Amino acid sequence: MxxxxxxxxxxxxxxxxxxxxxxxxxxxxxxxxxxxxxxxxxxxxxxxxxxxxxxxxxxxxxxxxxxxxxxxxxxxxxxxxxxxxxxxxxxxxxxxxxxxxxxxxxxxxxxxxxxxxxxxxxxxxxxPETFFTVWTNVFQRGRLQPGEWFLVHGGSSGIGSTAIQLARQFGATVVTTAGSDGKCAYCLDLGAHHAINYRTEDWAAKVRELTDKRGVDVILDMVGGDYIAQNIRSLAVEGRLVNIAFLQGSKAEIDFTPVMIRRLTLTGSTLxxxxxxxxxxxxxxxxxxxxxxxxxxxxxxxxxxxxxxxxxxxxxxxxxxxxxxxxxxxxxxxxx
Ligand SMILES: NC(=O)c1ccc[n+]([C@@H]2O[C@H](COP(=O)([O-])OP(=O)(O)OC[C@H]3O[C@@H](n4cnc5c(N)ncnc54)[C@H](OP(=O)(O)O)[C@@H]3O)[C@@H](O)[C@H]2O)c1
CATH class of the missing domain: 3.90.180.10 (Medium-chain alcohol dehydrogenases, catalytic domain)
Structure with missing residues (x-):
């Protein structure tokens, strides 16, 4: 000793x-x-x-x-x-x-x-930091289930790389966004089913297309700003949005009608x-x-x-x- x-x-x-x-x-x-x-x-x-x-x-x-x-x-x-x-x-x-x-x-x-x-x-x-954060936000608060669609923004981040792997392991279809083609390739290597370069593609339109207009079941977001409204529009019926940060700001003008019509849950937490x-x-x-x-x-x-x-x-x-x-x-x- x-x-x-x-x-x-x-x-x-x-x-x-x-x-x-x-x-x-x-x-x-x-x-x-x-x-x-x-x-x-x-x-x-x-x-x-x-x-x-x-x-x-x-x-x-x-x-x-x-x-x-x-x-x-x-x-x-x-x-x-x-x-x-x-x-x-x-x-x-x-x-x-x-x-x-x-x-x-x-x-x-x-x-x-x-x-x-x-x-x-x-x-x-x-x-610890990414696994505790992803577990509590995606699986406990977001209640991600096998067979559901999961979207994580910032897929190449420490948090994103953990979320992609765990969601895939637990049976979700995983979509992610990242800021370059190299980052998207990295996310696909980690197990994401689809990776969208948000700098060259409209990620919300791509999510609509990938899900046949249905939307995803759970979103893990750290970006905020303009993404808040787009996330809400990208959720399926009974979808859950989990915010763990607001790198682009926490204020937005939101139409909350979809929250009511599609019975959405907006949540988040800090560890x-x-x-x-x-x-x-x-x-x-x-x-x-x-x-x-x-x-x-x-x-x-x-x-x-x-x-x-x-x-x-x-x-x-x-x-x-x-x-x-x-x-x-x-x-x-x-x-x-
Ligand atoms: N709530 C909690 O309990 C908790 C716990 C841990 C971490 N977090 C948060 O989760 C996020 C990820 O943490 P991390 O340690 O994994 O960070 P990280 O590895 O530095 O990843 C952040 C990534 O977010 C993307 N991004 C998108 N918009 C951005 C912007 N406006 N400014 C900077 N980056 C932007 C960047 O990738 P692109 O090139 O793809 O844009 C960047 O690589 C952070 O915001 C952190 O504060 C929250």
């Missing part, structure tokens, strides 16, 4: 701003509270919400670490009071309330899962402010329904690139170009 130091390296944000506000610094290693574990971080995933938090538009919820980072994989270094399901040295991947851009991070023990069989730590670090108990309930379903697929390699995590922790600013610059396909990861200590 490795001794836990007093101080650790982490990424400090000197204030809201561009990627240049991020730099390596030193701070005290956090202590796990009751029900928490301390993880010696091998790698941490980079997610769009980190970019929004750094820019000042997505503040951490009360009580969360101000350090960026919503997911990490590593080994359990210490147990808080009352933790019985993990032992020091266990390999875990965890949803963290913040703080993963660091050598050590705490997380509720119930929000950690074992690293799937055969998966390396760097890949495992890219699992981060949900309680550890709510996240634990999602973790339990993932462990039962999705972990076997990750262990078998039927569902994969696609890493676009990895950066050393010290280069977090570079990782954010890449994410802001939106040139990536799949996940971006920070490597912290691959021997952890």
């Amino acid at each position: 490795t001794e836990i130091p007093q101080q650790m390296r982490h990424i400090r944000a000197s204030g809201p701003g561009g990627p240049e506000v991020l730099s390596l610094d030193s701070m005290a290693v956090p202590a796990p509270g009751p029900g928490e574990i301390l993880i010696r971080v091998a790698a941490a995933g980079v997610n769009r919400p980190d970019v929004l938090q750094r820019a000042g538009s997505y503040p951490p919820p009360p009580g969360a670490s101000p350090v960026l980072g919503l997911e990490a994989a590593g080994t359990v270094a210490a147990l808080g009071e009352g933790v019985t399901q993990w032992a020091v040295g266990d390999r875990v991947t965890a949803l963290t309330p913040g703080g993963a851009y660091a050598e050590y991070v705490t997380a509720p023990a119930s929000n950690a899962l074992p690293v799937p069989d055969g998966m390396d730590m760097v890949t495992a670090a890219a699992v 981060r402010p949900r309680t550890p108990e709510q996240k634990a309930a999602i973790a339990a379903e993932l462990r039962e329904r999705v972990w076997p697929l990750l262990s078998a390699g039927t569902v994969k995590v696609h890493l676009h690139s990895r950066f050393p922790l010290a280069d977090a600013a570079e990782a954010h610059r890449l994410m802001e170009t939106s040139a990536h396909m799949g996940k971006i990861v920070l490597t912290v200590d691959e021997t952890a």
